[in-house]
Amino acid sequence: MLEFPKRRQARNLLRLIRRKDDSGNPSVGFGGVLEDGRPVHGGAVKLLPLRDAFGGDERSFDILYAVSSSQPQCAVDLLRRCRDQGIRIVWNQNGIGYPAWAGRESERFNAPMRRLRSMADHVIYQSRFCEISAERFLGPSEVPSGVLYNPVDLVRFAPVARGGDGPLQILAAGTHGTRDRVTSVLEMLALLRRGGIEAELTVAGKFQWRNGEADFQRTVDRLDIKASVRRVQRFSQEDAAPLYQAHDLLVHPKYMDPCPTVVIEAMACGIPVIGSASGGMPELVPDTCGKLVPGPIDWERRHTPTGEELAGAVTTILPKLSVMGAAARKHAEARFAVGQWVEDHRRIFQGLI
Numbered sequence: 001m002l003e004f005p006k007r008r009q010a011r012n013l014l015r016l017i018r019r020k021d022d023s024g025n026p027s028v029g030f031g032g033v034l035e036d037g038r039p040v041h042g043g044a045v046k047l048l049p050l051r052d053a054f055g056g057d058e059r060s061f062d063i064l065y066a067v068s069s070s071q072p073q074c075a076v077d078l079l080r081r082c083r084d085q086g087i088r089i090v091w092n093q094n095g096i097g098y099p100a101w102a103g104r105e106s107e108r109f110n111a112p113m114r115r116l117r118s119m120a121d122h123v124i125y126q127s128r129f130c131e132i133s134a135e136r137f138l139g140p141s142e143v144p145s146g147v148l149y150n151p152v153d154l155v156r157f158a159p160v161a162r163g164g165d166g167p168l169q170i171l172a173a174g175t176h177g178t179r180d181r182v183t184s185v186l187e188m189l190a191l192l193r194r195g196g197i198e199a200e201l202t203v204a205g206k207f208q209w210r211n212g213e214a215d216f217q218r219t220v221d222r223l224d225i226k227a228s229v230r231r232v233q234r235f236s237q238e239d240a241a242p243l244y245q246a247h248d249l250l251v252h253p254k255y256m257d258p259c260p261t262v263v264i265e266a267m268a269c270g271i272p273v274i275g276s277a278s279g280g281m282p283e284l285v286p287d288t289c290g291k292l293v294p295g296p297i298d299w300e301r302r303h304t305p306t307g308e309e310l311a312g313a314v315t316t317i318l319p320k321l322s323v324m325g326a327a328a329r330k331h332a333e334a335r336f337a338v339g340q341w342v343e344d345h346r347r348i349f350q351g352l353i
Contacts (some may be wrong), residue, residue, distance in 0.1 A: 013059075014074065014081045020060040026349035028054040029061035029087075031072030044070040045237055045261070046092075046150055053342050054349065062087055062353050066120075068113050069094040075112070079119045088352040091120035093130055095258035095279075096137045098299045101177075106137070114138040121352055124148050126259035127280030133258070136299075146348075149284065150261045151341035152268045152332060159270030159329055160245045167198040167228075170314070171247040171271075173235070174254070174262045177208045180304040181253045183219055187307025188251065190223040192314060199314075201225075204232035204243060244269040248321060251310060255295065255302045257281060264336050267328035272321060274313045276305050289328040291317050 020027045033044050034051055050065060064082045066089070072078055082089055095101075097109030117123060117138060123145040125131040131147060172185045182203060189201045207213060213233075220226050235243055244250070250266040256279035257263075263273050263284055273285045277292035285292055291313040293305040305313075317324055 014077055016059045017078075017081050017085060017087070018060050019085045019087050020056065020062050021353075024350065024353065026054050026063055026346065026353060027056045027061045028063045028065050028349065029058050030055070030065055031075070031078050032058060033067075033070055033072050049151065049153075049338050049342050050345060053346070063090060063349050064088070065090045065092065066116065067092040067094065068116070071112070071116070075116055076119075079116060083119065088122075089120045090122045090124060090348065090352070091117050092124045092126065093117060093134050094126050095130060096133050098133065098137055098256075100256065100298060100300055100302050110137050117141060122348055124348070126150055127283050129256075129280040129283065130258045148341060148344055149280075149336055150259050150264055151338035152261075152264045152336045153338050154268055154333060157241050157244065157265045157268035157332075159325070162245070162248075167200045168192075168249065168314075168318070169247040170199055170201045170249045170251055171204065171244065171266070172201065172251050172253075173204040173240075173243065173266075174252070174260065175206050175208060176203075176212070177254070178302070178304070179209050179212070179215055180302065181255075182207065182212075182216060184253050184304055184307045184310060185251055186216075186219050186223055186225065186229070188310035188314065189228060190225050191307055191311040193225065193228060195311070195315070197315070197318070200228045200230070202230045202232060202243075202247065204235050206233065240265060241269065244271050247271060248325075249274060249314065249317075250290075251275070251314075252281075253293075253305045253310060255279070255304050256297075259284070264332065268332035268336065270325040270329040272317060272324040272328055274310060274317070276303075278303070286331065289324055289331050 030047050034047055064087055079089055097106035099106055102109055121143055123141055125147045128147055176182050192199045220229050244266050250271050250273045252263055252275040255276050259280040267289055273290035275281050275292050276295055278295045281292055293309045293313055295303040
């Protein structure tokens with residue numbers, strides 16, 4: 001097990017890394033991201049199927065696989081060591097920093113990614129939008145590259161039979177980085193209920209802005225929707241599938257989201273999606289599987305859909321909810337199956353070694 005508890009210890013452990021050379025059978029290391037004893041979350045979750053298919057001893061491998069949204073400690077030193085040992089490097093690029101999201105901190109996010117991506121032998125972009133934004137803010141890349149959307153386990157994330165009675169169950173899930181995306185969902189619920197639609201809302205996941213929980217409660221009280229809102233502050237990967245399966249609709253209003261796994265998992269569970277027609281969302285959600293609210297491409301300002309726009313989208317698809325749910329499942333089977341994702345990686349890895 002390769003661990004990176006401290007920078008000095010990490011550098012000492014780097015000296016142990018050697019190329020394995022399995023004579024055509026790819027052996028993949030992940031820079032200790034999966035081996036430090038902590039629960040796997042965020043960008044590292046997608047590494048688990050690759051570990052099961054290709055992983056081995058983290059000190060001996062012939063391909064290093066690194067994800068921009070879950071970088072290993074001492075990443076530059078690690079990549080240098082791998083290059084010195086003849087280990088090939090695959091870089092999986094998610095989103096980048098840009099002013100509408102990171103403001104003046106954009107370059108703090110981008111500089112390490114720019115450097116690490118430049119050391120790779122192959123770059124995988126999580127969406128076409130990820131590629132476009134990386135080219136814009138990180139600069140061009142000369143190595144082979146391609147787009148592979150995030151995968152989903154179609155066995156775990158699958159539709160379940162639910163009763164047709166009761167209020168419409170709406171879910172907003174994920175890491176909520178800004179106040180506006182939560183406020184717009186709450187305002188959407190209030191408008192739906194005033195319009196005569198019996199609906200309930202679950203807001204699941206962390207709030208990342210200061211005083212998020214207090215802001216949330218104040219907005220719920222102001223809109224007088226407390227009896228119709230459920231708050232789930234944390235949920236694990238094990239909790240995710242039952243959470244989706246208990247709802248009829250996912251609302252994901254985040255602006256310029258690069259490749260949201262929550263959307264892919266929801267569709268695999270047969271859940272239609274309402275969201276912003278920005279970032280990678282138009283690549284993931286066709287018109288048959290939900291409704292995306294139009295918005296401009298603006299790197300300087302966020303254009304989160306309003307509560308009124310989200311409520312209008314929900315009202316539009318309500319008569320087609322079951323049809324769209326079935327289409328969402330078929331779409332997930334055709335585009336996001338984890339087995340195909342692993343095989344696509346196998347071809348890349350074999351080409352590199």
